Amino acid sequence: MSIEPIGAAADRTLRPVPAGWASPTPNSVVFHLVELSRLLDDATEESAALGEDWVRAKQAHEVAYAEALLTSAQGSADRRKADAVLRCADLHMEMEIKHQLYRAAKERIDTLREQIELGRSLGAAARAEWTATNWTQP
Secondary structure: OOOOOOOOHHHHOOOOOOOOOOOOOHHHHHHHHHHHHHHHHHHHHHHHHHHHHHHHHHHHHHHHHHHHHHHOOOOOHHHHHHHHHHHOHHHHHHHHHHHHHHHHHHHHHHHHHHHHHHHHHHHHHHHHHHHHHOOOOO
8 A cells, every 4th residue: 555645746746937037136035024024914903803803793692692592482491592592693603704704814814924934934045045156136
């Protein structure tokens, strides 16, 4: 039994360098890292706002559920719970959507952090190339 890597064979090979591609300049590396940092700041602010929206929606749902449970005219506890769930379904959906938006924003932050780390690594590789070739910026 052999273990194959996940993905098609084409996914396991590097693409050729595009025509006209050149090594990055010090300024281009700095520019892209600054831009990624700005995007990270924006995503962090958005995440904070989305997190607050989610918490408020969660609280609204919990209060509405408790009120629905306490005011239900149904007889048994299970019927009162089911009645409360049905009466609060829209609030529950809104809460879940806001939670998903918050999780997506957090994932965006993680992605930007990874891109910044990649940029730093590429910057270090470019500096090594510049040193090895005695390159100076025009």
